[in-house]
Amino acid sequence: MLLQLTLAIALTLFNASPNNQIGKKAVEFSLPAVNGETVALQSLRGKVVLLNFWATWCGPCRQELPELARVQEKFRQRGLAVVAVTVDNEVENVRAFLKKYDIKLQAAWDKKKKVADAYLVEKMPSSYLIDRNGIVRFIHRGYTPEELKRIEAEIDELLDKT
Amino acid sequence: MKRNTRLLLTSLLLLALQFLAAGCATVKPYERELLAQRIMDFDKAKAEEAKERHWLETLEGSSGGIGGSGGGCACN
Numbered sequence: 001m002l003l004q005l006t007l008a009i010a011l012t013l014f015n016a017s018p019n020n021q022i023g024k025k026a027v028e029f030s031l032p033a034v035n036g037e038t039v040a041l042q043s044l045r046g047k048v049v050l051l052n053f054w055a056t057w058c059g060p061c062r063q064e065l066p067e068l069a070r071v072q073e074k075f076r077q078r079g080l081a082v083v084a085v086t087v088d089n090e091v092e093n094v095r096a097f098l099k100k101y102d103i104k105l106q107a108a109w110d111k112k113k114k115v116a117d118a119y120l121v122e123k124m125p126s127s128y129l130i131d132r133n134g135i136v137r138f139i140h141r142g143y144t145p146e147e148l149k150r151i152e153a154e155i156d157e158l159l160d161k162t
Numbered sequence: 163m164k165r166n167t168r169l170l171l172t173s174l175l176l177l178a179l180q181f182l183a184a185g186c187a188t189v190k191p192y193e194r195e196l197l198a199q200r201i202m203d204f205d206k207a208k209a210e211e212a213k214e215r216h217w218l219e220t221l222e223g224s225s226g227g228i229g230g231s232g233g234g235c236a237c238n
Binding site: 053055058087088089113115117118121122123136 | 191192193194195198214233
């Protein structure tokens with residue numbers, strides 16, 4: 001019985017691992033955009049999507065976001081869409097932050113944290129690279145300039161694929 | 163000890179453990195907004211202390227002398 005219990009717990013933990021999402025279809029979502037519109041993952045099919053979970057109260061996220069805006073500009077023409085999903089409680093903080101640093105990104109507001117739940121976010125910030133067919137290909141947790149270089153290389157690789 | 167008493171004690175112990183376990187909560191990384199606020203910091207004067215330390219290190223040319231790393235140039 002103890003063995004069965006251990007196995008059940010191990011299987012549950014294994015299935016709940018975010019890495020299990022690699023190679024699988026990205027969870028569809030539709031969220032209100034910070035600017036008032038709606039951001040739906042489905043509408044970005046055919047593009048490579050960099051889905052980033054961030055918050056204004058998270059230091060590394062604040063460092064990373066302007067860099068992601070730069071990455072968006074760098075690869076926009078080739079078909080990259082960066083979606084910055086904020087998990088802030090107050091959307092006003094997000095608007096103020098984006099305005100202050102003049103960040104022009106597609107920012108969606110996950111007020112109830114349901115999308116973060118669905119993607120099993122285990123570190124802030126977290127980035128999910130989704131290919132043109134809507135399959136999760138890479139997951140990155142945390143932010144360092146080296147990590148961002150890897151992300152850029154992976155974006156380049158995914159954009160080359162049809 | 164009678165069997166019934168032992169059973170009762172075990173049940174009470176399990177019940178107590180259950181109540182204690184309820185006090186443990188896992189906060190997901192994206193739910194830490196309130197915990198990330200400065201008021202939640204154990205050291206309430208952290209920022210002020212850092213400024214004071216920087217001032218002292220610059221004055222004394224002793225960067226790193228208080229415990230941090232650095233070569234004494236007071237340039238950071």
